[in-house]
Amino acid sequence: MDPVSELLSGIVADADAVALFSPSGSLYDRFVEADLDADVIVIGTENTVDADTFVEIPLEFVDIEDLVEFGVGAAVGDGYVEDGDVVVCATASFDDEIDTVSRVRAAESVHSDLYDLFVNSRAEPDVIRSVLEVAIDLGKKGQKGKPVGALFVVGDAGNVMNKSRPLSYNPFEKSHVHVGDPIVNVMLKEFSRLDGAFVISDSGKIVSAYRYLEPAAEGIDIPKGLGARHMAGGAITRDTNATSIVLSESDGLVRAFKGGTLVLEIDPEEY
Ligand SMILES: Nc1ncnc2c1ncn2[C@@H]1O[C@H](COP(=O)(O)OP(=O)(O)OP(=O)(O)O)[C@@H](O)[C@H]1O
Ligand SMILES: [Mn+2]
Numbered sequence: 001m002d003p004v005s006e007l008l009s010g011i012v013a014d015a016d017a018v019a020l021f022s023p024s025g026s027l028y029d030r031f032v033e034a035d036l037d038a039d040v041i042v043i044g045t046e047n048t049v050d051a052d053t054f055v056e057i058p059l060e061f062v063d064i065e066d067l068v069e070f071g072v073g074a075a076v077g078d079g080y081v082e083d084g085d086v087v088v089c090a091t092a093s094f095d096d097e098i099d100t101v102s103r104v105r106a107a108e109s110v111h112s113d114l115y116d117l118f119v120n121s122r123a124e125p126d127v128i129r130s131v132l133e134v135a136i137d138l139g140k141k142g143q144k145g146k147p148v149g150a151l152f153v154v155g156d157a158g159n160v161m162n163k164s165r166p167l168s169y170n171p172f173e174k175s176h177v178h179v180g181d182p183i184v185n186v187m188l189k190e191f192s193r194l195d196g197a198f199v200i201s202d203s204g205k206i207v208s209a210y211r212y213l214e215p216a217a218e219g220i221d222i223p224k225g226l227g228a229r230h231m232a233g234g235a236i237t238r239d240t241n242a243t244s245i246v247l248s249e250s251d252g253l254v255r256a257f258k259g260g261t262l263v264l265e266i267d268p269e270e271y
Contacts, residue, residue, distance in 0.1 A: 011103045016085035017041055019071060023090070023098060025049045038088070041080050043071040053080055058118050058129040062270045064093045064100065072104050073115035081106045117256055117263050122241045123155030127204035130180040134188050135247045135254045139268030143193055149249030150192040151233050153213070157201040159240040164211040167196045171209055178204040192247075197233070215239040220260055225251070233257055 001009070012018075015038045020028060022044035028051060031040045042051035045060060055075045061067035068089045075081040085106045093100040118125040131152045142148050153160050171191065177184045179200060188198065191209045199207040215235035222230045226248065233244035238260025246255045247268075256264040 008101070011101055012088050014086060015088040015103075017075070017081050017087045019043050019055075019075065019087050019089045020098070021067065021071060021089065021091040023049060027098065039080065041075055041087075043075065055080065058125055059132065060271070062266070064091055067091060068102060068104060070115050072106050074119070076106050077115070077119055083107055117243060117258055121155055121243045121258065123200070123202045123243060124204065127179055127200065127202070128154055128243060128245075130185075130204065131200060131245050132254070132256070134179070134185050135245050136266070136268045136271050137185075138189050138192055139247050139252055139254055140271070143189065147249050147252060148192050148247070149229055150188075150247040151197040151213075151229050152188075152200060152245045153197050153211075153233070153236055154200045154243045154245065155202045156241040157199050157205075157207045160199050160213075160236060160242050161207065161211070163215050163236060163239055164197070164199070164213045166208070167210040167212045168194070169210075172206045173208075175206070177206050179206065180204060197236075222262065230255065230257075234260055234262065 017039040019041045020031065023042060028042060028049040039053060041053045041055060042049055043055045043057060045057055047054040055071060055078050057070055057074060061070060068091060072087050081087055083106060087104045087106055089102045089104055090098045091100045092098050118128055121128055131154050135150060135152065138148060138150055194210060196210040196212050198209050199211050201207055213232040213236050215232060216239060217231055217235040220231060220235045222234050230246055233246040234257040236242055237244050237257045244257040254266050254268055255262055
């Protein structure tokens with residue numbers, strides 16, 4: 001065998017599963033028709049090919065390593081892949097078409113922090129995703145062209161309310177509005193000009209705006225150059241089971257904190 005084919009066949013040998021990341025319909029069909037020994041799993045944000053075995057990921061990852069890690073972690077979480085299984089992953093890493101094949105051993109450790117952020121958070125994955133989308137969108141556009149910062153504390157709202165105080169009247173006091181609702185996304189963006197944090201429940205209800213967080217911040221490690229918003233956003237996730245999503249006014253990045261640590265950092269411009 002020529003060395004290139006040998007290399008490739010070594011990568012795909014004895015796979016328990018083949019994970020196709022956002023494949024085209026024709027590629028997926030060919031895999032189904034081939035009737036492989038390995039299970040064929042489709043991983044993506046949407047099941048555009050109507051795959052029988054589909055693993056949904058909550059957002060488009062820019063980093064392919066993150067994507068593969070997250071996807072395989074999610075496949076383990078969904079019960080399609082077991083610990084120790086060899087998963088051959090086909091991804092479009094350099095272009096829109098699949099151009100990369102990698103060999104990954106599914107393991108508990110493959111559960112990335114990012115996977116944890118969505119799946120093992122108190123709040124529902126859809127709620128975290130919606131808030132992340134609002135933050136990314138706000139980061140891209142700013143408010144009337146000017147950069148804005150924002151702090152969203154998602155999940156475990158009762159405890160978060162106990163560790164914070166109002167800076168002003170709460171515009172969401174008597175409302176029953178949820179994130180993901182288009183009008184709410186507009187409201188969140190509008191109110192982001194104002195001080196303090198948004199508090200959002202596990203199921204996505206906006207509990208409050210204008211909250212000043214007062215968590216214990218000793219021992220919290222946040223990236224240098226970031227200030228009070230990030231400190232408070234990080235620390236509240238150690239004091240409670242909430243997840244914080246923070247848009248920085250100064251560097252424009254969106255960060256997520258869980259358990260007091262930074263678990264995700266994304267540049268809205270890349271989305
Ligand atoms: N404890 C807190 N709870 C809620 N919001 C806070 C808290 N501390 C600061 N903020 C909000 O963060 C805003 C920015 O504060 P600061 O510049 O210190 O934070 P930062 O981490 O540097 O964030 P940025 O990168 O957006 O500037 C404040 O105007 C305030 O609205
Ligand atoms: Mn600042």
